[in-house]
Amino acid sequence: MRNVAIIGCGQAKHGRRTDVNQAELVAEAVWAAVEDAGIAPEDIEAYAVGNMQGFGGIAQPDLVFADYIGAAGKPMQRVATGGTVGGSVAHLGYYEVASGMYDVVLAVSWEKHSDSAEPGATTGLLHVAYANLSYMMKVGMDMRSFAIMGLAGAAAGISAYQAAFYMARSGCGIEHFDMVAAKARRNAAKNKYAHLKWPNCTADDIAKTEMLIWPMRFGHVCPASDGASCVIYASEEAVKKLGVEKPVAWVKGVAAYADEEADQGEAYQGTAVVDYSDQTGAILSAMKAYERAGIKDPRKEIDVAEIYAPFPHQELMFSERLGFFDDGTAWKAVEEGVTEIDGDFPICPSGGVNATNAIGSSGMQRVVEAALQIMGKAEEHQVPKDVRNAVAHAWGGQVQFNTVMVLGDSPKR
Amino acid sequence: MGVVRYEGLPFVARFRWNTGKIMEKFYGGFAERQILAAKCENCGYTVVPPRVICPKCSSKMNENNLVKLDGRGVVLSYTVVRKKLDGKGGFVTLDKPEVIAAVKLNGADSMIFAKIGDVDVEDIKSGMEVVPVWAEKPEGRLSDLLYFRPG
Amino acid sequence: MKVAVIGYAVSNLEWDAEKTREETVFEVAKSALENAGVSREDVGTVISASTDFLDGRTISNCMLIGGGGAYLKDESKAEEDGMYAALYAAQRLMAGVHDIALAVSHTHSWIFNPHQVSQYMLEPWFDRQNDLINGITLAALQARMYMEKHGVDELDLAEVCVKNLRNAAKVPYALRKLHDITVEEILESEMFSDPLTELMIAPPCDGAAAVVLASENVAEEICENPVWIKGIGNSCDNYLRDRDLAKLNSLEIAARKAYRMAGIEEPFREVDVAEITERFAHQELMAYEALSFCREGKGRVLIEEGMTEVYGDMPVNPSGGALAGDPICATGMIRLIEAAKQIRGEAENQVDGCRTALAHAQWGLCAQKNLVFILGDEP
Numbered sequence: 001m002r003n004v005a006i007i008g009c010g011q012a013k014h015g016r017r018t019d020v021n022q023a024e025l026v027a028e029a030v031w032a033a034v035e036d037a038g039i040a041p042e043d044i045e046a047y048a049v050g051n052m053q054g055f056g057g058i059a060q061p062d063l064v065f066a067d068y069i070g071a072a073g074k075p076m077q078r079v080a081t082g083g084t085v086g087g088s089v090a091h092l093g094y095y096e097v098a099s100g101m102y103d104v105v106l107a108v109s110w111e112k113h114s115d116s117a118e119p120g121a122t123t124g125l126l127h128v129a130y131a132n133l134s135y136m137m138k139v140g141m142d143m144r145s146f147a148i149m150g151l152a153g154a155a156a157g158i159s160a161y162q163a164a165f166y167m168a169r170s171g172c173g174i175e176h177f178d179m180v181a182a183k184a185r186r187n188a189a190k191n192k193y194a195h196l197k198w199p200n201c202t203a204d205d206i207a208k209t210e211m212l213i214w215p216m217r218f219g220h221v222c223p224a225s226d227g228a229s230c231v232i233y234a235s236e237e238a239v240k241k242l243g244v245e246k247p248v249a250w251v252k253g254v255a256a257y258a259d260e261e262a263d264q265g266e267a268y269q270g271t272a273v274v275d276y277s278d279q280t281g282a283i284l285s286a287m288k289a290y291e292r293a294g295i296k297d298p299r300k301e302i303d304v305a306e307i308y309a310p311f312p313h314q315e316l317m318f319s320e321r322l323g324f325f326d327d328g329t330a331w332k333a334v335e336e337g338v339t340e341i342d343g344d345f346p347i348c349p350s351g352g353v354n355a356t357n358a359i360g361s362s363g364m365q366r367v368v369e370a371a372l373q374i375m376g377k378a379e380e381h382q383v384p385k386d387v388r389n390a391v392a393h394a395w396g397g398q399v400q401f402n403t404v405m406v407l408g409d410s411p412k413r
Numbered sequence: 414m415g416v417v418r419y420e421g422l423p424f425v426a427r428f429r430w431n432t433g434k435i436m437e438k439f440y441g442g443f444a445e446r447q448i449l450a451a452k453c454e455n456c457g458y459t460v461v462p463p464r465v466i467c468p469k470c471s472s473k474m475n476e477n478n479l480v481k482l483d484g485r486g487v488v489l490s491y492t493v494v495r496k497k498l499d500g501k502g503g504f505v506t507l508d509k510p511e512v513i514a515a516v517k518l519n520g521a522d523s524m525i526f527a528k529i530g531d532v533d534v535e536d537i538k539s540g541m542e543v544v545p546v547w548a549e550k551p552e553g554r555l556s557d558l559l560y561f562r563p564g
Numbered sequence: 565m566k567v568a569v570i571g572y573a574v575s576n577l578e579w580d581a582e583k584t585r586e587e588t589v590f591e592v593a594k595s596a597l598e599n600a601g602v603s604r605e606d607v608g609t610v611i612s613a614s615t616d617f618l619d620g621r622t623i624s625n626c627m628l629i630g631g632g633g634a635y636l637k638d639e640s641k642a643e644e645d646g647m648y649a650a651l652y653a654a655q656r657l658m659a660g661v662h663d664i665a666l667a668v669s670h671t672h673s674w675i676f677n678p679h680q681v682s683q684y685m686l687e688p689w690f691d692r693q694n695d696l697i698n699g700i701t702l703a704a705l706q707a708r709m710y711m712e713k714h715g716v717d718e719l720d721l722a723e724v725c726v727k728n729l730r731n732a733a734k735v736p737y738a739l740r741k742l743h744d745i746t747v748e749e750i751l752e753s754e755m756f757s758d759p760l761t762e763l764m765i766a767p768p769c770d771g772a773a774a775v776v777l778a779s780e781n782v783a784e785e786i787c788e789n790p791v792w793i794k795g796i797g798n799s800c801d802n803y804l805r806d807r808d809l810a811k812l813n814s815l816e817i818a819a820r821k822a823y824r825m826a827g828i829e830e831p832f833r834e835v836d837v838a839e840i841t842e843r844f845a846h847q848e849l850m851a852y853e854a855l856s857f858c859r860e861g862k863g864r865v866l867i868e869e870g871m872t873e874v875y876g877d878m879p880v881n882p883s884g885g886a887l888a889g890d891p892i893c894a895t896g897m898i899r900l901i902e903a904a905k906q907i908r909g910e911a912e913n914q915v916d917g918c919r920t921a922l923a924h925a926q927w928g929l930c931a932q933k934n935l936v937f938i939l940g941d942e943p
Contacts, residue, residue, distance in 0.1 A: 001660045021433035021689060027466050031473075041471050046798075050643065052622055057428035059617040059684035060644070063928040067468035067802045073817060075798035076933065077652060080616065080643035082623035088640050092652065098659035100565070101796070115688075117429035124622070126426040132621050254661075258610075258629050258639035266586035266627040284636060292661065397626040401639075432689040460806065462690050468806040490712070490809070492704035494696050494757045502677035504756075513696045515705045515809070523805040525690075526697050526705070539712055555693045 008037025055124030083396030086363025087403025188351025253292030363394030571600020646897030732884025739889030771891030795826030896925025
């Protein structure tokens with residue numbers, strides 16, 4: 001099996017980017033990655049791209065800006081899987097190299113939410129909510145209630161429900177969500193690409209914000225950002241051939257095992273998922289990724305994790321499902337500061353998705369941030385310990401998709 | 414077993430795309446009845462509308478690369494459109510067929526797609542020279558460029 | 565490492581099928597597994613193909629996990645033609661991470677007219693503001709550009725249609741089967757944007773397809789007649805305004821790569837049959853050239869001489885191609901399946917002694933990107 005490394009990363013500045021169009025936003029991340037990798041555009045042999053096209057209002061946007069990112073004349077493959085899309089694009093790029101078809105592949109994912117004419121919610125989310133939940137109109141829900149539900153964001157609604165399940169089974173309190181959200185904003189202040197920065201944010205600051213949908217406070221909710229994230233993969237031979245001397249991050253294992261949708265199915269029937277915090281897909285994906293990476297004890301062998309948590313309970317929940325803490329104990333680790341940047345098991349030193357959420361970009365951004373930690377290039381939010389292995393995770397869909405990537409400082413032997 | 418169908422959306426939610434700074438200059442050019450392009454310093458490719466990355470060699474460009482085109486062009490290809498999309502998934506037959514063409518503007522390497530007017534359908538030929546027809550009071554929008562006509 | 569196609573299934577192509585997408589996808593996924601002689605438990609990874617715009621809902625795969633066989637499988641979704649899903653599935657096998665893969669693709673065109681979706685593929689801050697521009701009118705511009713450059717006329721386009729629609733008459737799942745259609749009827753069918761009449765435009769419809777792939781050792785062990793992937797080529801052209809519409813450049817690049825990988829030096833001689841995606845009749849002629857079946861501009865010679873008929877020297881689209889039915893995301897995968905059927909000797913319009921087959925998929929306005937697979941009867 002081929003060893004594949006990440007030799008360069010790039011991000012667009014995330015936030016509300018009304019200064020650029022969607023093509024320019026993606027180009028920003030792409031050319032930053034090319035510069036970071038120290039390669040020429042001609043060295044890129046193939047592309048992996050993806051976003052959630054309904055949000056930006058362009059169908060197959062990568063075709064519109066193929067020639068903003070140097071892809072003209074080259075192979076390009078597109079994937080789209082919901083919130084996991086960034087992770088899915090990262091996996092696709094890895095497989096393009098691992099397959100032996102190409103030696104150097106650029107993978108980029110993005111989202112531009114601000115191209116909406118509607119205030120408050122984005123146009124894309126409104127269309128999405130209607131398209132996926134229109135049956136509720138047939139069974140008697142009125143338009144106003146539907147709009148409220150849709151505007152709360154399909155993702156926020158389903159996540160609030162999940163948070164309630166998680167609280168019940170783990171015994172944690174809302175104060176733990178406050179702690180995680182505060183940590184996200186403090187960490188984000190150290191990350192030049194992040195959106196919501198709040199240098200000295202405390203759990204009390206978060207606790208003072210308004211309760212939106214129990215147990216979610218306003219201070220728990222992620223922003224809707226614009227952004228793009230990019231990595232460049234190279235095979236082991238290409239790393240040598242290109243003369244890459246600085247540290248690279250090696251992909252040791254990837255897995256993305258899909259669960260059944262949690263809410264409702266195609267015919268709007270219920271599904272077998274009762275407890276949304278079970279996350280069987282996450283457990284299975286982690287298990288398979290560790291197996292492929294040769295990781296036997298994740299708590300000991302993984303040094304940092306970038307978990308996709310637009311809402312704070314998800315950081316707690318996934319840190320358990322991915323094997324870093326026992327079921328129901330993550331909140332204790334947070335109380336003890338274990339997951340701080342300088343803690344024993346830092347989680348989301350970048351501030352994570354809670355502080356920056358360009359949906360299509362976020363899954364890839366986790367991979368970028370994990371890679372930066374391994375390469376020692378995370379600057380102000382670099383964790384102050386040896387990083388031998390890192391995990392990058394994303395979730396999406398009806399809380400059913402999970403992508404897990406294990407990165408390491410040396411290739412598998 | 415029948416399939417239940419839902420149609421349409423009971424609300425309208427629109428997009429309003431940010432165009433980026435160099436496209437804003439392009440629209441601004443229309444207020445002056447001016448078509449702007451961007452010329453790449455590295456490979457010489459002139460792209461219209463202008464953009465920040467050269468589509469051929471990927472060199473970066475900015476406002477300093479802007480060039481003014483004289484607006485004249487050549488028809489590379491044309492088609493007489495008889496059916497138009499109705500925006501709801503169907504087609505509507507045009508009472509009066511309209512013509513669109515792929516036009517190569519003088520001084521630019523890209524082609525643009527534009528309506529052709531002021532000419533009988535039978536008289537349109539590829540290779541025909543055309544000039545832009547502007548709105549009486551241009552406002553700096555794409556609609557300022559009404560169509561191209563032979564000239 | 566070699567990968568083989570070991571099973572497949574195609575649904576009926578219909579307009580406004582009385583089925584949910586879940587049912588359609590379930591049927592082909594299940595049939596393909598049966599055809600391959602494997603169970604769902606044997607499958608390691610599932611890649612689907614569908615698009616959010618065409619399905620009219622975001623995360624178009626989220627409610628199709630169960631139906632598509634992907635429950636608790638290593639899964640992803642290609643958001644383009646199904647042949648790209650087969651490509652990604654093959655890459656997962658070639659990487660050595662999995663042994664058996666299932667790729668499933670679908671589009672129900674009645675949900676959101678793909679021609680309308682073609683307008684959403686236009687750059688919003690310029691091209692999209694001209695409401696006459698869409699996939700059909702752009703293809704018409706491409707057709708005239710190509711025809712005027714090489715002295716091709718509407719008759720040549722109509723002959724492509726006649727060939728394909730008559731071929732489709734024998735294909736049970738096809739949408740348009742017109743066994744006695746004439747050139748005149750093609751030319752007199754309703755004009756959309758000249759020179760393209762209704763019958764020259766591949767009809768969007770509802771359909772799905774699925775293929776099962778296996779890595780070399782497994783394929784040899786469990787399959788009696790695996791169809792081997794000998795070469796793959798993939799390429800994407802510039803966006804509309806900055807490419808030569810009169811030539812399918814990215815198809816030429818993709819074909820060259822596929823041929824090189826398959827060790828093919830004289831395509832006209834060494835390829836026994838080709839299944840290509842011709843979303844518009846003129847694109848088939850352009851494809852003959854890009855695939856090096858003839859020199860640039862000579863595509864019309866092949867159709868005029870009948871060389872691409874089933875009985876000809878270079879049969880193209882014995883299944884009828886996309887002109888016989890275009891379930892968008894499934895269309896390229898159906899071309900792959902038809903090419904595999906030719907290798908296995910199971911095609912309705914079987915080419916004698918077929919040992920090397922080419923399958924082609926396109927995506928994007930005026931075929932901006934192209935993917936080529938070469939299939940053979942030996943690893």
